[in-house]
Amino acid sequence: MTDITDRGYAPERRASALIEALPYINRFRDAIVVIKFGGNAMVDPDLSRTFAEDVVLLRSVGLRPVVVHGGGPQIGRLLGKLDIETEFVDGLRVTDAETLDVARMVLVGKVGRDIVGQINVHGAFAVGLSGEDGGLIRATRRSEALGFVGDVAEVRPAIVESLLNEGLIPVVSTIGADDDGQAYNINADTVAGALAGALGAEKAVYLTDVPGLLADVDDPSSIIARASLDELDALEADGTIAGGMIPKIGACRHAVESGAASAHLLDGRVPHVLLLELFTDAGIGTMITPTHASETGEPA
Numbered sequence: 001m002t003d004i005t006d007r008g009y010a011p012e013r014r015a016s017a018l019i020e021a022l023p024y025i026n027r028f029r030d031a032i033v034v035i036k037f038g039g040n041a042m043v044d045p046d047l048s049r050t051f052a053e054d055v056v057l058l059r060s061v062g063l064r065p066v067v068v069h070g071g072g073p074q075i076g077r078l079l080g081k082l083d084i085e086t087e088f089v090d091g092l093r094v095t096d097a098e099t100l101d102v103a104r105m106v107l108v109g110k111v112g113r114d115i116v117g118q119i120n121v122h123g124a125f126a127v128g129l130s131g132e133d134g135g136l137i138r139a140t141r142r143s144e145a146l147g148f149v150g151d152v153a154e155v156r157p158a159i160v161e162s163l164l165n166e167g168l169i170p171v172v173s174t175i176g177a178d179d180d181g182q183a184y185n186i187n188a189d190t191v192a193g194a195l196a197g198a199l200g201a202e203k204a205v206y207l208t209d210v211p212g213l214l215a216d217v218d219d220p221s222s223i224i225a226r227a228s229l230d231e232l233d234a235l236e237a238d239g240t241i242a243g244g245m246i247p248k249i250g251a252c253r254h255a256v257e258s259g260a261a262s263a264h265l266l267d268g269r270v271p272h273v274l275l276l277e278l279f280t281d282a283g284i285g286t287m288i289t290p291t292h293a294s295e296t297g298e299p300a
Helices: 011-027 045-060 072-081 097-120 158-165 188-199 229-237 245-258 273-279
Strands: 032-037 064-069 126-130 137-141 149-155 169-173 175-177 183-186 203-208 226-228 263-267 286-289
Touching (some): 045 064, 045 097, 045 273, 064 097, 097 183, 149 188, 158 169, 158 188, 183 188, 188 203, 203 273, 226 229, 229 286, 263 273
Parallel strands (some): 032 064, 032 203, 064 169, 226 286
Antiparallel strands (some): 137 149
C-alpha cells in the first residue's frame, strides 16, 4: 500500500495550507472579486480547467466572483478562416461592421459559453452575459479610424448585482452599446476595471502572461509585491514601468481609481494562481492599492 506522503499529500502540509487560508476566507467573505481572464490561461485547456475550479472555490467559501474575458486571438483566428483582412492602428484592431459581427460571435457565442461550461461542470453557478445585456456597459466610439472600437462611458451594474445576489457567477463578454443600440468591442482590461469600480469590488484581478511588476525585467525574482498609486508614478518616471507593462499597470490603476479596494497583476500561467494570491501570506503577484500599507494600517 502506497503511503500518501509518497504522493505529496502529507497531511500536515495540507492542513497547514488550510489554516493559512482561513483568515483570508473570513476576511473576504461576501467580497466581490472581478477577475479578468486572458492570456495563456484562456487558451491552455489545463489552465482553463484550474481557473474554473478556483472560481468555483471562491464562490464556495463565500466570495462573490465576477469573470470578465476578452478573446483577441480567437477573433483573429476566425477572421483568418473567413479570409477577412485585419488592419491595426497603434496596435488596435480596426473593427468594421463585418469584423464586429465576428467579434460578437466569438466573445459572446464561443469564448463566453466555453467559460460558463467549464465553471458549470462543478454546479449550475455561471451565467453568461455581454455588456449589451441589461444596459450593463454604455459605450462610446473611440475614434472614426478604429470603427466600432469602443470605450466605457458608463457601467450600470444592476444586472450583475442581481446575479450575485442569487449566488451566481456572472461571466461578462466585453461588447457594449451606445444609446442608439450600436454595439462596440471594448478592451477587456478596461471593462474589468470599470466594472470593479462600479461594483465597489474588494479586488480586481488581472490574469496575464507576466509574473507581475518587476523591478528588473530580466530578473523574474525581482517582483514588486505591492505598490501604491503614488509609487506607481515614481516607477513610471524612472522607467521601471515601460513597454508592454504600461497598459497592464494602467488597467490596475484604472480599477483602483474607479473604486476597487485593490488590483492584482498575476501570472495566469501558474496553476491555481488565484488561490495563491488571495489565500496565502506571501501572495504571488503584484498588488496595487490606493495608498501605501503604512497609511492604511494593513500588513505589507
